[in-house]
Every structure is written in structure tokens, then in C-alpha cells.
Amino acid sequence: MTDQNQRTSEHGVAPIFLERWSPRAFVPQAMPQADLLTILEAARFAPSAVNLQPWRFIYAHRDTPAWEKMLPTLYDFNAGWAKNASVMLLLFSQKTTKAKDTGEDKAVISHAFDAGAAWMSLALQAQMLGYHAHAMGGVHHDKTAEIYDIPASYRLEVGIVIGKRGDAAVLPETLQAREGASPRKPLAEIAREGEFPG
Numbered sequence: 001m002t003d004q005n006q007r008t009s010e011h012g013v014a015p016i017f018l019e020r021w022s023p024r025a026f027v028p029q030a031m032p033q034a035d036l037l038t039i040l041e042a043a044r045f046a047p048s049a050v051n052l053q054p055w056r057f058i059y060a061h062r063d064t065p066a067w068e069k070m071l072p073t074l075y076d077f078n079a080g081w082a083k084n085a086s087v088m089l090l091l092f093s094q095k096t097t098k099a100k101d102t103g104e105d106k107a108v109i110s111h112a113f114d115a116g117a118a119w120m121s122l123a124l125q126a127q128m129l130g131y132h133a134h135a136m137g138g139v140h141h142d143k144t145a146e147i148y149d150i151p152a153s154y155r156l157e158v159g160i161v162i163g164k165r166g167d168a169a170v171l172p173e174t175l176q177a178r179e180g181a182s183p184r185k186p187l188a189e190i191a192r193e194g195e196f197p198g
Contacts, residue, residue: 005181020127021181022134024081025171026163030062031086035129039162042125048114054094055118058148062086069147074159075138081171082136085161090144091115091135092154105153115157126162133162 007018040057048054060066062085070088071079082088093115096105108114123133139159144150168179190197 007181007183010187016124016127018181020123021132023132023165023179024134024175025166025168025179026081026084026086026132026161027166028062028084029086029164031131031162033061035131036061036087036162038129039122039125039131039133043118043122046114046117046121048117049108049110052094052097052108052114054097054108054111055115056092056094056154057089058092059087059089062088073140073144073147074136075140078136078138078159081175082134082159082161084163084166084170085134086131086163087161089160089162090139090148091119091157091160092150093157094153095155096153111155112157119158119160122160130164131162132165133160135160 005018005021009018036059040059043055043057044053046053046055058070060070067088070090071083073090074082074088093111094108095111097108098104099106119135123135126133135158137158139156141156144156150156168176171179188197
């Protein structure tokens with residue numbers, strides 16, 4: 001058994017899987033570009049079906065024009081706490097690609113799955129560098145497509161913020177109580193031999 005951050009694993013996973021969680025309280029400070037590029041490099045090496053690598057990122061450092069442009073893509077609830085992070089990103093996945101034989105559009109069935117692999121690689125690399133990453137589904141899809149002129153073949157998956165963990169006291173009282181590593185379902189509830197778990 002492994003125990004970290006009040007999380008306990010039933011089997012001996014590496015501590016980073018228990019240590020990684022998604023805080024909302026961040027220290028409002030800059031991140032060196034070299035650190036961000038290392039984090040994105042980890043995402044670049046995520047696995048994908050037929051090596052399509054269907055993920056794309058737009059990023060913005062805090063206190064820059066790019067940050068001011070990106071912040072409105074988040075739902076107000078998320079923008080309220082994400083504004084203290086060091087870096088904000090938008091993660092897109094490629095829904096279609098051109099068939100090599102006909103040149104016609106064909107669906108990329110695993111686009112969201114593959115983009116999720118890139119997100120996890122990013123999150124773990126951020127953790128290894130002493131940062132925390134938090135992905136948010138609460139993003140304005142239509143507004144983002146307009147702001148950045150996103151091709152129709154791509155879908156916005158999530159917004160992401162990365163930064164150094166801050167004091168929970170900076171959050172509204174309702175969020176302070178939630179600021180901690182969340183529990184996980186028992187393994188037997190999510191994985192079962194020979195039949196669907198549930």
C-alpha cells in the first residue's frame with residue numbers, strides 16, 4: 001500500500017500518481033519559459049493512434065496580452081480562481097484528418113483519448129518540476145473558436161492552468177473546503193475481469 005496526501009493506493013503505484021492533484025489556489029507568479037517548454041515537451045511525447053498526435057495547445061503567461069486574451073475563454077467560476085496561476089493553456093484535439101488515398105475528411109476516432117494522454121503527460125511533468133496543473137471543462141467553446149479562429153476540424157477539450165500551489169485562504173470560503181487531493185473509487189469498481197464493472 002502507498003499513502004500520500006491522504007490518498008491510499010491498494011497497490012504500489014509510484015508516489016507521483018498520489019501526489020498529483022488539481023488545486024485551485026495558486027501563487028500569482030511568473031513561470032520561466034524553459035519550465036513551460038519542458039512541460040509541453042512531455043505532452044509532445046504522449047502516445048497516439050497511428051502517431052497522429054492530434055493535440056494542439058495555445059498558451060499564455062500571466063501578465064501578458066496573451067493572458068488577457070485567453071482569460072475570457074473560461075467560465076466566470078473558473079476565471080475567478082484561475083487568474084492566479086502562472087500559465088493558462090487551451091487544449092484542442094483534431095476531430096478529422098485527410099485520408100491518404102482519397103484526400104477526403106475522415107474521423108479521428110481516438111482524438112479525445114489521445115489529447116487526454118497529452119494532458120496527463122503534461123500534468124505529471126508539471127508535478128515533477130514542482131508545479132500543479134488543473135484542467136477545466138468549464139470553457140466557452142464558441143467564444144474560443146471566434147477569438148482564435150480555430151479550424152472546424154479541431155475541438156476545444158479543456159482549459160488548463162499551471163502554477164505553484166498557493167494558500168487556500170485566497171479562495172472563496174466555498175472552495176476552501178474542497179482544496180485538497182480528492183479520493184478515488186475502489187479499483188474493483190472501475191476494473192473487472194471478464195465483465196463490465198459496475
